[in-house]
Amino acid sequence: MTVFDAVKDSLIEVVPEVDPEQVTAGRSLADLGCTSIDRAEVVTLAMERLGIVVPIGEFRDVNNIDAIVDLLRKHV
């Protein structure tokens, strides 16, 4: 599973209303209809899917898909 797929699958699990086609690298989670709680849940689920642990504080200002993917990738 790629890091991007882990984030995308987690996002669709948390917010099933999202059109999967809209989940692309440059999108912000807020644009896709995610609340801040949804975002935190997407990050936690993606970590679990990837079997990695990233200190939660590192996600503080990380709001779009490619930034989340980049941060997770550093820990894979």
Place this chain on the structure above:
Amino acid sequence: MSRAAVVGTGIVCSIGADVPSFTAALRAGRSGIVADEDGLGAPISGWSFPDALDEGPLRARALRSARRAPPPVQAAVAAALQAWTAARLSEAPVPGERIGVVVAGHNLTARYAYDLGRSFVDNPAYLPARFALHAWDTDHVGTLSEVFAATGEGFTVGGASASGNVGIVHATRLVASGAVDCCVLVGALTEMTPLHRKGFAVLGALAEADGDPAAACRPFDRDRRGFVPGEAAAALVLESPESVARRGAEVLATVEGCALGLDGNRLADPSAAGEARVMGRALRAAGVEPDGIDYVNAHGTASRLGDETEVAALHAVFGPARPWVNSTKGLTGHCLGAAGVVEAVATVAQLTGGFAHPNVNLDRPVDDRTRFVGAVAQPAGLRRALSNGFGFGGINSAVVFARAVDGG
């Protein structure tokens, strides 16, 4: 006291996932009690939150608010939506700031925390990010308020096994005081954990599996042997007479009077005097003499001491008057925090349906003066009913309901 009208009811439980199927099960005396690896219980089975929601105007909002919520919150939303729909609150609305939300029951997140606690030991990093929201009982209140756009008063109330009636009392007070025009009340699903089950078992309160599971829960029978836990979420919509008139709402029944009282102890040690006191106060609040009550929905858990104590209290209150008496817990199991609201839904169904449901396992009644319903439903034109709820810690409660034709 001023009254509150019951304008909608809803339920998700082991014997019915909506009011018509629940009512049919009551009439038929169908039990939801089964045995599984954990012991006896009356679980909600074969139920899913998305499938349970009608294609109504609030379906999308309910899914967005509660699709990932723990099962008790989902069951609360489903039951409340049934009551909301029955009250026609989407078609003939009440302003959001005049709608209150009361959730009866406490420790509602125990199963959620128990399950996550075990995975947390190995993987603390993967604790769901919503945990801190879902871990509060008031997650129920917030979720229901979001689904119904309710911005009046809202809170949870607890009273152990009397929680449901404590909720009815507080929701009625909100409506009667004018704090809100309309109140969505939910008796919330109590999910047992192995820990809680063991705790009740150690006290000798639980019926153990032995033979036919459907025969295990025997309220008021000489061979009763403890309660069987049941799963349910149940809901009422209560409304002021003025708001009912404004909306042209249909009234199913009214809350005529209610009472709460403590025994002054912290034990599982019921007091006939304490129980009789709240029943008497509820009757006086309703302005009804004992012979004006046609039916009692007893607390009747099938506890050895509890049932005997309640029978003594009923004699003290009713004397020569002989209302029909049954225990819904014989069919649904003891729904703990939700029980009082489950039994209110059952009481309203019997008042409007003209019957008293059977006590299916009552082969040898503890007492021959009490007019227990037998093994089949009793057709009865019930006008007024009393519903009892008694909790650990000496928390006693009683509510008087009247059929709408007399009370509305």
